Each structure stands twice: as structure tokens, then as C-alpha cells.
Amino acid sequence: MRGDERLDAEQLAAYFTLSEVGSLLEQAVTQQLRDEGDLSPIQFKILAGLDATPGGAQRMTDIADRIVYSRSGFSYQAGQLEQRGLIARSPAKDDERSTLIHLTDAGRDLLNRVMPEHVALVKRLLFDAMPPTGMQDLQRALGPVRDRLREAPPRSARPRARQVYKKQPPEASP
Amino acid sequence: MRGDERLDAEQLAAYFTLSEVGSLLEQAVTQQLRDEGDLSPIQFKILAGLDATPGGAQRMTDIADRIVYSRSGFSYQAGQLEQRGLIARSPAKDDERSTLIHLTDAGRDLLNRVMPEHVALVKRLLFDAMPPTGMQDLQRALGPVRDRLREAPPRSARPRARQVYKKQPPEASP
DNA sequence: TATTGTTATACTCTATAACTATA
């Protein structure tokens, strides 16, 4: 056990500030997305990510990995969004196992309606209270952290449990 | 509609950095707390908050408000923690409607076991990658934001739906 | 044999509304 694995008072204060701002911001954003578009933060992320995709379509697995999500969880969310007509699925040509996801017009409309309010909220809560140097301060402090965190990717889909031999019927041992 | 409710490129970048660091950090912390102590982040917050309480005990509602939580949700979590023997409830003397919560020895033990690893993880993921000025940068940028966010408290328990007249039996209208 | 996506299942968490007891 190393002896330097503690936080000094200054670090602790910075950590608490970061946590608290993160929580409060997330809470406000969550509620707004729910109110304005009936979207969970994850659904919003999925839609926004698709919108930002040049080609417009992405593989299920790639999205799940990007937003750090289990495959089944993403399947569920994709189902929800598809039911509401916000996204559509199409088979990938080069690999018939894959499914591509893209925004529908309705999905883009919803995003276009929700996004300005989202941005305005972030501006009001985050940037209007921030000193002029805040953006640079944040980038200087957290940019390297982000890069480091990306290096050790907390794989959404952990190496999938490999195909197991055969289903072992859960009966009492003979 | 005002025209200045947008984010410039620098703000957008800072926002994305903040979001991403927040998510990745939260994800790592969540997993560690689960692995090391079988605690959700909220349960950890409750325990840590109780530990930091001078008197050692707090009212249910006050805790729920502090961590931004519905009363029923907090009741559920308190039940979970009580079942595991990590907290205990006792009646408040001055107001017999209130219930006080305090850590048990087992709860303090668990916290003492989990906390060093939590701190070490934060140190490793957040501070070891941060430049020397990072702590001050963070405080300068986010301190005012935190203060502002606290001012407009996103009340956990929204004004409770006031006692409604009488239960309206949900039968078909006559 | 490995990978992509789906599904069944089981579980955790959450909020709403109604309820009891106390103020």
C-alpha cells in the first residue's frame, strides 16, 4: 500500500466542487430533456450522436461502445426510440450481422426542437456563472484527465462471455 | 427568443470535456463502489454524509434534500441500508414525526474500508493526470457555478402534493 | 470459433399517490 494515495485539502475541495457541479447540472439537464422532449439523457445522447455523424448512420455496437452501454441495454433503448419513430434501423451491406441506425426526420425534428433549449440551459447554468477565464481553466485542468480516461476505456461491452459449452440444466447434482 | 443563448466553440468544447470527464469518472467510481463495498453511489453518499455529521445523526428529510432525492426513494434506500445493518433509525425527541438516522459500527467499518480505495481511485484518475494548477483552475472555474446552482435548489421533494379531497374511485363514470 | 444483435429474465431503482401519525 502506497502512502501517497490520499487527497490534500485542496484536492478534496476541487473534487467536491466537480462532483457537485456535475450532479446538479446533470439533474437540471435530465429534467429539462424529460420535460421538453420526453427523452432520457441517454436517448438524447444517442440522437445527438447520430445527428453529428457525417454519414448519418452508425453500427449499434459502435454507438453502444461510445456511450458506454451494454449491448442489451442499447437494444432496449433503440427499440424505444424506434417505436417512437425517432430512429430507424437498416442492415449493413458489408456485414450482414450488423445493423445501422440513423435518425428519421421526426428524430431530427425533435432534436432540433430540444437542442436550443438544452444549449440555453447549459449556457445559463454553467457559463453565465463562470468567470471569463473559466473555459480555458476547465480545458487546462480537465483536458489531460479526459485524455487519460479515454486511454483506459471502461469498455461498455466487456469481453462478451464466450460461448459456453452447453447449457447446464440447473438441476440438483445427481 | 434571445439571440445570445448559444455556445461558442470554446464553450462547447469545455462543456463536452466536463461532461465526458464527469461520466467516465462516475462510471469508474460506481463500479469500484459496487465491487469493493456492494454500494451504489447514492448509498455511499448517504453513508459518507452521515459519517461527516458532527452529531452523527440526521433527519431523513434533511438527508433526502441534501442528496436530491424523493422521500420514498430515500425510504427505500434507508431500508436497504438498515437491512444490511449499516445504519439505524431512532425517533427524534423534539419532533415525534421525525426519524433520525445514524451509522452503525458496521456501517462505519464498511466506510472505513471502502473510503481509502475510493480516494485512491479519484487521485489516480483525476489528480494524477491533472496539471499542478488544476485544482485552482477547477475552483476558479466551477466554484461560482456551484454557488449559483445551490441558490436555485432543485428541491428533491417538490412541494408535496397537498392532501387531496378524497380518493376518487377509478370506476367508469355513471 | 468469434461476433452482431436480440430476447427472456430477474433485479434495482424511481416516482406517485395514498396512508398514518404527529404538529
Next chain:
DNA sequence: TATAGTTATAGAGTATAACAATA
């Protein structure tokens, strides 16, 4: 009448493990 806490209920979200289809 209002407040503190509980509970029933119902629903959303999540992960695991198994599955079919394809590589």
C-alpha cells in the same frame, strides 16, 4: 391544515445469459 415518514404499485432501465444468424 401541514409535515414526516412509510408503503403499494407500477414503470423504466439495466445486466446476464442464452440464442440465431453471419463472419
